[in-house]
Amino acid sequence: MSLTILNAVIAVVAAIAFAAINAAYLVWAERRGAGRIQRRPGPNVNGPFGLLQPPCDGIKLMAKQLMIPGGADKALFMVAPVLAMAPAIMSFVTIPFSDTIVAHSMNIGVLMIFAFASMGAMAILLAGWGSRSKYAVMASVRAVSQNISYEIPMLITVITIVMMTGTMNLAEMVASQTGGIWHWNIVPSLSSPLMPVSFLLFFICALAETNRAPFDLGEAESELVAGFHTEYGSMGFGLFFMGEYANIVIGASLITILFLGGWGCPLGLYPGVWWFLLKIYLLIFSFIWIRWTFPRTTIYGLLNLSWKILIPISLFNLLLTAGLLKVF
Amino acid sequence: MSGPIHIRPDETFTLNVGPQHPATHGVLRVKMEMDGEYIVKAETVLGYIHRMHELMGENRTYPQVLPNLSRLDYLGALGYTHGHVLVIERAAGIEVPERAEYIRAITVELNRIASHLFWFGAFVMDLGGFTPLMYAIQDREHILDLLEAVTGSRLTYCYYRFGGLYNDVDDDFIAATKAVIPMLRKSLKKYDALVTGNIIFMKRLEGIGPISAEMCRKYGATGPVARGAGIDFDVRKNEPYSVYPEFDFDVPVYHECDSLARYKVRMDEMEQSLRIIEQGIEKLPDGPIMPKKKPKLIKPPKGDYYQAVETARGSFGIRIVSDGTKNAYRFKLRSPTYSNMSLFDEACEGMMIMDALAMMGSLDLVIPEIDR
Numbered sequence: 001m002s003l004t005i006l007n008a009v010i011a012v013v014a015a016i017a018f019a020a021i022n023a024a025y026l027v028w029a030e031r032r033g034a035g036r037i038q039r040r041p042g043p044n045v046n047g048p049f050g051l052l053q054p055p056c057d058g059i060k061l062m063a064k065q066l067m068i069p070g071g072a073d074k075a076l077f078m079v080a081p082v083l084a085m086a087p088a089i090m091s092f093v094t095i096p097f098s099d100t101i102v103a104h105s106m107n108i109g110v111l112m113i114f115a116f117a118s119m120g121a122m123a124i125l126l127a128g129w130g131s132r133s134k135y136a137v138m139a140s141v142r143a144v145s146q147n148i149s150y151e152i153p154m155l156i157t158v159i160t161i162v163m164m165t166g167t168m169n170l171a172e173m174v175a176s177q178t179g180g181i182w183h184w185n186i187v188p189s190l191s192s193p194l195m196p197v198s199f200l201l202f203f204i205c206a207l208a209e210t211n212r213a214p215f216d217l218g219e220a221e222s223e224l225v226a227g228f229h230t231e232y233g234s235m236g237f238g239l240f241f242m243g244e245y246a247n248i249v250i251g252a253s254l255i256t257i258l259f260l261g262g263w264g265c266p267l268g269l270y271p272g273v274w275w276f277l278l279k280i281y282l283l284i285f286s287f288i289w290i291r292w293t294f295p296r297t298t299i300y301g302l303l304n305l306s307w308k309i310l311i312p313i314s315l316f317n318l319l320l321t322a323g324l325l326k327v328f
Numbered sequence: 329m330s331g332p333i334h335i336r337p338d339e340t341f342t343l344n345v346g347p348q349h350p351a352t353h354g355v356l357r358v359k360m361e362m363d364g365e366y367i368v369k370a371e372t373v374l375g376y377i378h379r380m381h382e383l384m385g386e387n388r389t390y391p392q393v394l395p396n397l398s399r400l401d402y403l404g405a406l407g408y409t410h411g412h413v414l415v416i417e418r419a420a421g422i423e424v425p426e427r428a429e430y431i432r433a434i435t436v437e438l439n440r441i442a443s444h445l446f447w448f449g450a451f452v453m454d455l456g457g458f459t460p461l462m463y464a465i466q467d468r469e470h471i472l473d474l475l476e477a478v479t480g481s482r483l484t485y486c487y488y489r490f491g492g493l494y495n496d497v498d499d500d501f502i503a504a505t506k507a508v509i510p511m512l513r514k515s516l517k518k519y520d521a522l523v524t525g526n527i528i529f530m531k532r533l534e535g536i537g538p539i540s541a542e543m544c545r546k547y548g549a550t551g552p553v554a555r556g557a558g559i560d561f562d563v564r565k566n567e568p569y570s571v572y573p574e575f576d577f578d579v580p581v582y583h584e585c586d587s588l589a590r591y592k593v594r595m596d597e598m599e600q601s602l603r604i605i606e607q608g609i610e611k612l613p614d615g616p617i618m619p620k621k622k623p624k625l626i627k628p629p630k631g632d633y634y635q636a637v638e639t640a641r642g643s644f645g646i647r648i649v650s651d652g653t654k655n656a657y658r659f660k661l662r663s664p665t666y667s668n669m670s671l672f673d674e675a676c677e678g679m680m681i682m683d684a685l686a687m688m689g690s691l692d693l694v695i696p697e698i699d700r
Contacts, residue, residue: 038462134343138365138681213456214528223351223682295529296456298682299365 011104015092022249023242024054026284033288064234069131072231076130081232081239084123087116088246095253096171098263098273109170110158113254114151117209120247121147124211124228127240131231139227142217142299146208149303150215153310154205157198160314160321161185161258164192174262181266186259191324194317199259201310201317206251208302210244213291217299252283340368343681347376351454351685354695358672358688365680370673378699385659390416390626391490393659398484400663401697404443405485406436406475407639411646413488414569415635419628419650420490427615428492429571434505434608435475435487437601441512442471443640444594444601447692451591452523454689455532460523467515470508477501490626492618502609509602516598524595533588537687539675540585547674548667551642552597553691556590558583563638574611575604587690594692627654641665641692665697 028043028050035042043050068077094109096102106112121144128140162168164185165176177183185192186199208215219227229240256262256279263276297305346357355376361369381400385393397412398405410432417424445468449461472482478497479487487494523529544554554561562579564572580596582589628650636645642664649658668691676684 034458038459039466040462134341134362142365216456223685225350292459294457294526295452295532296682297528298532298680300680301528301531 011093016089019089019092019246019249020242023245024058026245026248027057027241028054029284030288030291033285034292037289037292058238061235061238066234066236067231069133069231072132073130076126077231078236080123080127080130081236081243083126084120084243085239085246087119087123088243088250091116091250092246094170095250096174096257096262097276098271099171099175101273102171105169105171107167107169110162110168110173113250114155114158117247117250118147118151120209120243123240123243127232128228131228133231135224135226136228136230139217139219139224139230142224143211143228146211146215146217146299146302149306150205150208150310153201153306153314154209156311156314156318157202157205158258160192160198160318163318163321163325170257170262174257174264177261178264178271180264181261184259184261184264191328192321193324194320195259197313198317199255201314202255202258204305204310206255207287207290208306210247210251210287212248212287214294214297215302216291216296217302248284248287249280252280252287255283256280338363345685347373351688352695353450353693356669356693356695356698360681360684362681365682367676367679367681367684370676370684372669372673374669374699376699377696379696381700382659382661385661386656389654390628390656393656394488395484395486398486399696400661400700401443401639401641401665401694402483403446403694404439404640405483406432406439406479406487407637408644409485409488410436410570411635411637411639411644413490414637415633415646415648416490416626416628418635419631419633419648420623420626422491422622423619424491425616425619426571426613427496428617430608430612431478431493431497431617432488433571433575434497434605434612435478437604437608438471438475438505439485440640441598441601442468442475444598445471447594447640448519448523451689451692452529455529455686457523457529460519463515463519463522467512470511474501474504474508477504489618491622492616496617502612505605505609509606512598512602516595520595524591530588532683532686533586533591533690535584535586535588536683537587537675537679537690538585539590539671539687543671543675547671549642549671550664550667551638551640551692552590552593553642553668553671555579555581555593556690557585561643563636563643567636569635569637571608572604575607577601577603577607587687590690590692625654627652636662639664641694641697642668661700663697663700665691665693665695666700669693669698 032042032050043053046052046056068074091113093104094106094112096105124140124143128136161173165173167173177185181187186195188195211219219229229237232240256276260279263273264271265275340361340363343360343362344357345360346352347355352358357373357376359371359373360367381396384396394409394412397408400408445464449464452460475485476482478495478501479485480495539553539557541557541559544557544559550561558581560579560581565579577600580593580600582592630650630652632649634645634647636643644664645662647660648656651657672688672691676687
């Protein structure tokens with residue numbers, strides 16, 4: 001009994017530490033990456049390559065006074081950042097980094113991640129509502145409508161994959177893709193010829209779900225100042241930031257598990273956690289790349305993309321795969 | 329807050345965009361009556377950075393006012409001082425050596441490109457793309473270096489004098505300018521490839537933010553805003569001044585009236601400015617840069633003088649009523665952004681806020697120039 005509790009504590013601490021370190025150093029990577037893309041150095045003063053910048057930022061954020069704007073709903077205002085961060089960390093529990101490194105392998109792993117991901121929208125809504133700022137309310141309404149409309153094609157795509165692999169356990173999903181790149185879900189097969197399209201679709205949805213550019217309408221700084229976290233300073237803002245980056249890691253992990261064979265090697269050699277990390281960081285790099293390359297979409301363009309293009313395609317893919325699975 | 333809040337379905341709310349807001353690029357305030365994301369009514373509130381340049385123009389002697397003109401528009405300052413020296417030269421009857429006029433044209437066009445480059449970056453940043461700003465600023469830096477070498481300053485130039493220039497250009501400047509032109513051409517092509525063809529960019533601008541020719545006439549909009557609405561008007565062509573008749577250049581005009589048309593006009597204008605600079609350097613005559621005979625004290629004879637010049641933002645007019653003394657009796661500035669801005673209230677009605685702010689970006693606002 002005590003061993004299981006100890007295990008649980010270790011798992012939770014490891015998950016939080018992984019999320020926090022990732023959040024801190026992804027900010028650094030993002031700023032360095034943006035610097036490279038924009039032909040400027042980026043943070044390079046604190047430590048070698050600016051590697052001490054994240055702790056400095058953390059100390060600065062923690063040292064700041066937590067201001068609650070007058071007239072704000074105090075309880076909601078305080079709860080929202082925690083609610084943004086907590087589900088993101090919870091989702092790490094079921095993610096298998098390799099066949100041995102997983103906090104808790106669940107049979108409904110996919111479902112759990114999506115359930116927690118939906119709570120992120122709640123946090124944004126509460127933040128917007130609680131801070132009593134028009135900009136924040138407008139931004140949070142945008143973000144919620146965006147999250148809802150992008151969850152649908154995302155889930156339909158996941159259903160397609162669940163049908164193909166026959167399991168909702170993330171580790172088993174990866175296991176069904178072992179043995180080299182031609183076994184991965186992204187590669188079209190006879191029963192699922194549209195898988196590359198699905199991958200692209202899921203990738204776009206992951207960008208939108210994590211409120212990343214070009215879908216960062218919730219924090220469109222040229223229109224809504226800073227969006228839903230306009231009124232947040234100090235660690236309230238810090239938690240939102242960490243939650244966002246933790247969500248990015250989860251999005252990249254999900255893409256890796258669902259489409260790119262998890263911890264498997266493209267050539268079937270030496271499977272292990274290193275392949276998993278390599279894949280997620282490559283995906284995260286592409287997220288950063290996209291953010292610093294594209295302008296922002298409009299809110300109606302974004303909703304049109306989801307309802308008029310992505311959902312029909314994903315539904316068609318679902319039906320096609322269902323039919324072909326029956327045939328082959 | 330206490331008590332229940334009753335929200336009617338047709339209730340609108342007021343959104344204060346500015347005076348401190350990232351989209352307004354300065355201290356501009358727009359009071360927007362919003363219905364959700366839609367703008368019902370907008371009201372521009374000006375005056376946050378009013379510095380009474382016109383009154384200063386009446387209280388100071390003509391040469392003393394000269395530096396004021398470059399404080400109007402900090403991005404394309406040379407065009408404004410050009411207007412001032414032109415009107416005083418005509419009023420006081422001062423001959424300008426040809427070399428000085430050519431150098432003025434070259435530097436004004438360089439400044440126009442610098443201004444448009446900055447606008448390009450800031451505009452794409454308004455649309456959420458941050459990176460082009462960095463590229464544009466880097467290219468603008470080359471131009472600022474060139475201008476710094478001859479004028480001595482980088483932003484608020486006071487380079488032109490009544491009758492000529494403060495400083496002659498040297499061979500280094502000519503060589504450096506010749507080197508910068510092909511580099512800028514390459515960059516412009518790169519921007520076109522990077523930004524103009526982008527599907528998100530096109531979707532945000534095409535058909536969005538209509539400003540018709542009729543509206544331009546109603547509010548007196550000029551420059552790229554009017555040329556994006558199909559009005560073929562450029563002061564350099566229609567009311568030529570300085571040595572512009574000597575140059576062969578086109579006035580880009582687009583008839584689509586949308587934000588994309590205004591974007592394209594400015595991008596094409598940079599290419600045309602490069603052509604003018606090339607020709608200017610080729611034709612640059614030798615000679616003095618200041619006239620031999622120049623009055624010690626500038627005292628234009630009694631009269632009413634007006635001069636319009638094409639600045640980066642549109643037609644800038646300067647009117648001087650002289651009573652024969654060393655101060656102007658009336659000093660009136662017609663700044664292009666003021667007119668371009670005033671159509672915003674009408675144009676943005678019924679638009680979504682993000683489209684309206686994209687349109688505001690396409691107007692190329694410089695707030696100190698609106699408020700003067």
